[in-house]
Structures are given as C-alpha cells and as structure tokens.
Amino acid sequence: xxxxxxxxxxxxxxxxxxxxxxxxxxxxxxxxxxxxxxxxxxxxxxxxxxxxxxxxxxxxxxxxxxxxxxxxxxxxxxxxxxxxxxxxxxxxxxxxxxxxxxxxxxxxxxxxxxxxxxxxxxxxxxxxxxxxxxxxxxxxxxxxxxxxxxxxxxxxxxxxxxxxxxxxxxxxxxxxxxxxxxxxxxxxxxxxxxxxxxxxxxxxxxx
Amino acid sequence: xxxxxxxxxxxxxxxxxxxxxxxxxxxxxxxxxxxxxxxxxxxxxxxxxxxxxxxxxxxxxxxxxxxxxxxxxxxxxxxxxxxxxxxxxxxxxxxxxxxxxxxxxxxxxxxxxxxxxxxxxxxxxxxxxxxxxxxxxxxxxxxxxxxxxxxxxxxxxxxxxxxxxxxxxxxxxxxxxxxxxxxxxxxxxxxxxxxxxxxxxxxxxxxxxxxxxxxxxxxxxxxxxxxxxxxxxxxxxxxxxxxxxxxxxxxxxxxxxxxxxxxxxxxxxxxxxxxxxxxxxxxxxxxxxxxxxxxxxxxxxxxxx
Numbered sequence: 219x220x221x222x223x224x225x226x227x228x229x230x231x232x233x234x235x236x237x238x239x240x241x242x243x244x245x246x247x248x249x250x251x252x253x254x255x256x257x258x259x260x261x262x263x264x265x266x267x268x269x270x271x272x273x274x275x276x277x278x279x280x281x282x283x284x285x286x287x288x289x290x291x292x293x294x295x296x297x298x299x300x301x302x303x304x305x306x307x308x309x310x311x312x313x314x315x316x317x318x319x320x321x322x323x324x325x326x327x328x329x330x331x332x333x334x335x336x337x338x339x340x341x342x343x344x345x346x347x348x349x350x351x352x353x354x355x356x357x358x359x360x361x362x363x364x365x366x367x368x369x370x371x372x373x374x375x376x377x378x379x380x381x382x383x384x385x386x387x388x389x390x391x392x393x394x395x396x397x398x399x400x401x402x403x404x405x406x407x408x409x410x411x412x413x414x415x416x417x418x419x420x421x422x423x424x425x
Numbered sequence: 426x427x428x429x430x431x432x433x434x435x436x437x438x439x440x441x442x443x444x445x446x447x448x449x450x451x452x453x454x455x456x457x458x459x460x461x462x463x464x465x466x467x468x469x470x471x472x473x474x475x476x477x478x479x480x481x482x483x484x485x486x487x488x489x490x491x492x493x494x495x496x497x498x499x500x501x502x503x504x505x506x507x508x509x510x511x512x513x514x515x516x517x518x519x520x521x522x523x524x525x526x527x528x529x530x531x532x533x534x535x536x537x538x539x540x541x542x543x544x545x546x547x548x549x550x551x552x553x554x555x556x557x558x559x560x561x562x563x564x565x566x567x568x569x570x571x572x573x574x575x576x577x578x579x580x581x582x583x584x585x586x587x588x589x590x591x592x593x594x595x596x597x598x599x600x601x602x603x604x605x606x607x608x609x610x611x612x613x614x615x616x617x618x619x620x621x622x623x624x625x626x627x628x629x630x631x632x633x634x635x636x637x638x639x640x641x642x643x644x645x646x647x648x649x650x651x652x653x654x655x656x657x658x659x660x661x662x663x664x665x666x667x668x669x670x671x672x673x674x675x676x677x678x679x680x681x682x683x684x685x686x687x688x689x690x691x692x693x694x695x696x697x698x699x700x701x702x703x704x705x706x707x708x709x710x711x712x713x714x715x716x717x718x719x720x721x722x723x724x725x726x727x728x729x730x
Binding site for chain 2: 254279280281282284293294295296298299301302322323324342343344345346347348349350367368369382384386394395398399401402403405406408409410412413414415419421422424
C-alpha cells in the first residue's frame with residue numbers, strides 16, 4: 219500500500235495507478251457539492267455554471283464558511299458520506315469528467331463501474347480532524363450560493379497537501395470496504411459464538 | 426426566580442461549549458483508545474481526531490462540520506421557578522441556537538423535510554427538540570446534545586421487538602447485526618457511543634437509547650449487574666469486529682455501550698439502538714435558584730435513573 223502526493227487537475231495516469239488501501243494527499247484545485255446540487259443539475263435540468271475539466275477533484279462536503287471583512291473564512295470542513303449520492307454518482311463522473319471523489323464512506327456499484335470505465339477513484343478520510351485540514355484549504359470562490367444556500371453551494375477550494383485519505387474504490391472497480399466486510403463477518407461469527415449465539419440462531423417471528 | 430437573561434446566556438454558553446469542546450469523559454476514552462489501538466493507521470486517525478478536537482477548544486470552532494440536530498434535555502427541580510416560565514425557556518433556547526448559528530458555532534443544518542427550505546438558523550417545526558425530567562429541588566440542569574447526521578441517518582438508530590423466547594441472546598444479536606450494518610465504511614462515524622434501550626413501547630425504547638447514547642458518562646456502568654453485563658459483553662464483542670475508526674479497520678469500534686431499560690409488555694421486548702458519533706458532543710450547565718451558574722462535567726441525567 220503506497221502513499222501518493224497528487225495535484226489537481228488530476229490526469230488519468232495519476233489515478234489509474236492508485237489501488238485500494240493506498241494513501242493520498244491532495245493539492246491543487248477542488249470543488250464541493252452535496253445532493254441538492256446534483257439534484258439541481260441532473261434532476262431539475264439546470265446547467266453547472268463552471269467548467270470541471272480543469273477542476274476534476276470533487277469533495278462531497280457542506281463546509282461552514284462565514285464572510286469576514288468581505289472575505290470568505292472556512293470555519294470547518296469534513297468530507298460527508300458519499301454513499302447517499304450514489305443516485306447521481308455515475309452521472310457526475312461521466313458528465314463532469316471527474317478523476318477523484320473524496321467523501322466519507324464509499325460509493326456503490328454503478329459509480330464504481332463508471333470509475334473503472336472512465337478512470338476515476340474514490341478516497342475516504344481516516345479521521346474527523348477539521349482543524350488539521352482547514353489550514354490546508356483556501357476558499358477561492360463560490361457558485362450557486364443564492365440558489366442552494368451556503369452548505370449546498372459549490373465552493374472552489376485551493377488545497378495544499380490535504381489528507382491523508384485512503385483510496386477505497388480504485389479504477390479497477392475494487393472496493394476497500396467490501397474486502398474489509400469479509401473479515402468483519404468472520405469476526406462477527408466468532409463474537410456471536412462467544413456470546414452463545416450460534417449460526418443456527420433464528421429470531422422468533424412476531425409478525 | 427431565575428431571570429431570563431441568566432438562563433438565556435447559560436443556554437448559549439452550553440451550546441457553544443457542546444459544539445466546540447470535547448467532554449472530559451469522551452476525551453479520556455480517546456486517550457485510552459489510542460493507547461490500546463494496534464492498527465497503525467487507525468491509531469494515527471484517532472490521534473489526529475483528538476488533536477483536532479483539542480484545537481477546537483482553543484480556536485472555538487465546531488468539533489465537526491456537521492453540528493447535528495439541536496437537542497435539549499432539562500432536568501428540572503420540582504420547585505424551580507423561571508422568569509417567563511417554561512415557554513420562555515424554550516423561546517430562549519431557540520434564540521440561543523439561532524445566535525450560535527449566526528456566529529458559526531453551529532452550521533445551518535436543519536431543513537424543511539419536504540421542500541428542503543433552509544431557514545438558516547436551525548429553527549423550525551419541532552426543532553430544537555426538548556425533553557424534561559422532574560426531580561426534587563429548585564435548580565435546573567440543562568444539557569445540550571448535538572446529534573450528528575452520520576450517526577443518526579445511516580442505520581445507527583434502529584428498533585426491533587424481540588420475543589421473550591429469544592431473550593438476551595435475541596437482544597444481543599439484534600444489536601450486533603445493527604451495528605455491523607450501520608458502521609460499514611464508517612457510515613455512523615465510529616468509534617461510537619452506542620445507546621441501547623430495552624423495554625417499554627418502541628418509542629420509549631428509542632428514547633432510552635437516545636439518552637443512553639447522548640447523556641450517559643462514557644465509562645459509567647449500569648448499576649444493575651444484569652444490564653452492566655450486557656454492556657460489558659457487547660463492548661467486548663463490538664470491539665473485536667475489526668471495524669475501527671471510520672470503518673477503515675482497527676480494534677476501536679465503540680467507545681462505550683450504554684444500556685437503559687423500562688418494564689415491558691408480556692408480549693415482547695422492544696429494543697432500540699441509538700448510535701452517537703465518536704465526537705459525542707454535549708455540554709451541561711446547572712442554574713441554582715439564586716441565579717448562580719455552574720458548568721457541569723457530565724449531564725448527571727441518570728443518577729436516580
């Protein structure tokens with residue numbers, strides 16, 4: 219499991235070499251979104267008001283940003299759960315030309331298939347450490363603030379060695395958490411056994 | 426009579442402290458977990474989280490970007506008198522939440538459930554939520570809990586009626602199955618403070634579970650050995666699963682397992698889980714009848730159950 223320091227915009231080559239379990243630190247430019255933005259674009263037929271080809275790193279996140287002396291100040295940042303955006307995941311990868319999505323948890327099979335086809339990965343945080351991250355992030359700009367509100371808007375970030383994140387979906391379609399699930403299931407069987415709950419245990423059906 | 430200005434200021438300070446300062450018991454559990462954790466990446470993740478949380482107390486910024494559902498628990502002395510009464514206490518709590526949001530201690534997270542309308546101040550229908558408990562005395566203890574979206578939304582809150590035929594084994598199987606499903610890929614932000622409610626109607630069990638997750642001091646044990654044994658057995662079982670911080674592997678999956686119970690119907694045992702995230706944000710304050718205000722280290726909700 220290797221460690222990579224990458225700069226966005228990311229190339230296909232940058233992400234094709236990443237494997238699940240690798241650690242990444244990220245620099246360059248990025249943008250944020252949550253579900254309201256994806257719904258606004260993909261379900262409600264609006265057009266994204268910026269170009270993502272030179273900004274192909276998406277961070278699922280609803281930051282706290284306040285305005286001080288006419289400048290944006292990032293108060294807190296933590297990647298949010300990607301799994302709930304699965305509905306629009308493959309579309310986002312395809313239509314926005316993404317190379318990496320950073321978010322808590324992971325994404326589903328459809329997004330993983332699009333990532334494999336087009337060359338994109340998903341990476342997940344290993345801590346809840348907003349204060350170690352906000353110093354690595356500069357707020358550059360914001361789009362759709364009036365339409366979607368502060369949390370759901372698309373924030374443009376300039377980032378510097380933001381991380382560490384673990385690659386949990388690679389461009390071969392592997393999922394780090396699926397692998398881990400197999401081990402967890404084994405441990406679960408042992409833990410239940412220890413409590414006297416065998417594999418033959420069935421809940422009494424009440425309805 | 427306790428003046429409005431006093432309890433309103435105290436409410437604001439309690440929210441601010443809950444949002445920006447880690448509770449001493451949760452901090453202690455982190456320190457212990459870092460010592461025990463054998464997976465180096467998980468250990469680094471726990472240490473980074475603790476470092477960030479410690480920085481929040483100094484920077485006075487939120488411990489996590491998701492500042493959660495605003496929930497208040499009031500433990501009220503039977504003879505406690507408040508200027509404006511309890512309606513004004515709730516109004517003051519709403520004003521304090523709005524102020525904390527305006528100043529960036531809380532994120533404007535609460536939205537209309539159908540339209541998605543964001544009032545921008547975390548105030549809306551039935552939010553904040555208020556729970557009361559009446560005890561002897563003339564003081565009021567106010568606890569604020571910020572219940573995060575990750576731990577609440579991704580399967581951390583569940584319920585099942587377990588048959589008496591299945592008993593403790595049924596309860597434990599339900600809890601372990603639920604936790605594994607909800608902690609996958611770190612959805613509920615483990616290591617968790619897992620609250621479990623046993624008995625009562627389904628909503629009673631769910632409320633007990635929520636209080637067990639949000640108000641019990643981490644490291645405390647249920648005074649009844651039967652329930653303490655369930656807590657201990659589940660704590661050990663869940664920490665043997667290898668889920669780890671944010672579900673990425675490791676041997677710290679829960680910081681605590683807290684069980685509370687109610688008598689139940691002969692027909693079945695309502696069981697509920699409520700999972701609190703690793704940050705487990707809360708703060709408590711006592712106001713005495715003379716208007717003096719004391720910070721509390723822990724909610725002390727369960728002293729007499």
